[in-house]
Amino acid sequence: MKLDGTYEVDAPATVVWEALTRADSLSRILPGCDHLEETGENRFAAVVSVKVGPIRARFRGKVALTDLVQPVSFQLAGEGDGGASGHAKGTARIVLHPLDDGARTRIAYEAETNIGGKLAALGGRLVEAVSARNIELMMQGLAREVASACDGASEAPGTVSAGAAPAVSRTVTARAPVSAASEPLLATLLRQGRLQTGLLALIAALLLGPALGLWSSGF
Numbered sequence: 001m002k003l004d005g006t007y008e009v010d011a012p013a014t015v016v017w018e019a020l021t022r023a024d025s026l027s028r029i030l031p032g033c034d035h036l037e038e039t040g041e042n043r044f045a046a047v048v049s050v051k052v053g054p055i056r057a058r059f060r061g062k063v064a065l066t067d068l069v070q071p072v073s074f075q076l077a078g079e080g081d082g083g084a085s086g087h088a089k090g091t092a093r094i095v096l097h098p099l100d101d102g103a104r105t106r107i108a109y110e111a112e113t114n115i116g117g118k119l120a121a122l123g124g125r126l127v128e129a130v131s132a133r134n135i136e137l138m139m140q141g142l143a144r145e146v147a148s149a150c151d152g153a154s155e156a157p158g159t160v161s162a163g164a165a166p167a168v169s170r171t172v173t174a175r176a177p178v179s180a181a182s183e184p185l186l187a188t189l190l191r192q193g194r195l196q197t198g199l200l201a202l203i204a205a206l207l208l209g210p211a212l213g214l215w216s217s218g219f
Contacts, residue, residue, distance in 0.1 A: 004110040007139045011146035013096040013105045017071035019145045020094065029141035031134045034058065042068065050082070057085030072096055086117025107139075 009016055019025045023044060027036040035047040042065040049058050061080025068074040072095065079089040090113030097106040 002110070002112045003135075005108075005135070007107045007142075008099065009105050009107065009139075009143055009146055010103075011105060011150055012102050013071045013098050015146050015149050016096055016105045016107065016142070019142055019149065021065065021068075021074070025145050029138055029145055031137040031141070042066070046080075048080070057082035059085075059088070061088070082117070084118065086115050088113055088115045090114070107142075 019029065021042075023036050023038040026044070027033050030036065030046075030048065032049040033046060034049055037045055039045045039062070044063045045061070046063065047058060047060050050056070059080040059082040061078055063076055063078035066075050066077070073093065075091070075093045077091045079087070081087045090111060092109055092111035095108045097108060098104075099106055
């Protein structure tokens, strides 16, 4: 399955970049993230708990960030193994666009993932729904993270007081192939990702299971 979308966050691109490329912030952003650590330069390992329909699993995976142009864009690739529940592999490209003279940021992503095992047998629609929900949760987590990082800024229209999440606007599309031995699936981000996305990775951890993100919910 291929996914792409955009999100707008009330924070400068430099702050968003830090949140999407540091293990400590990603561990707070990624849905279901049990453990995330940096294992090398721009490389992460993660353990993520996921639930898709009747299947619950813990995925162990890894994500690598490449082609980093700070604070503009990066690519990520990851793979994860959930034992009998399934396995996942994915790639994504993340681009940060400054808005409002740099006060806000539009996050644009394109991602493609593939899964196998029990998860692949659940059907594309269910996987898409879980992916969309986990991407949403990741972006809400990102909004809270960057709001916390910007706490020193003075209150103004469009800023967020403590305890509230910044407004996040989003557009997400998903295109799943009709016939495939194992249906593709998003997962970061980064996260794991991861991105979680995540996800992603996306985020970074974002990329590897039934959810993205920069990093979603499944390694």
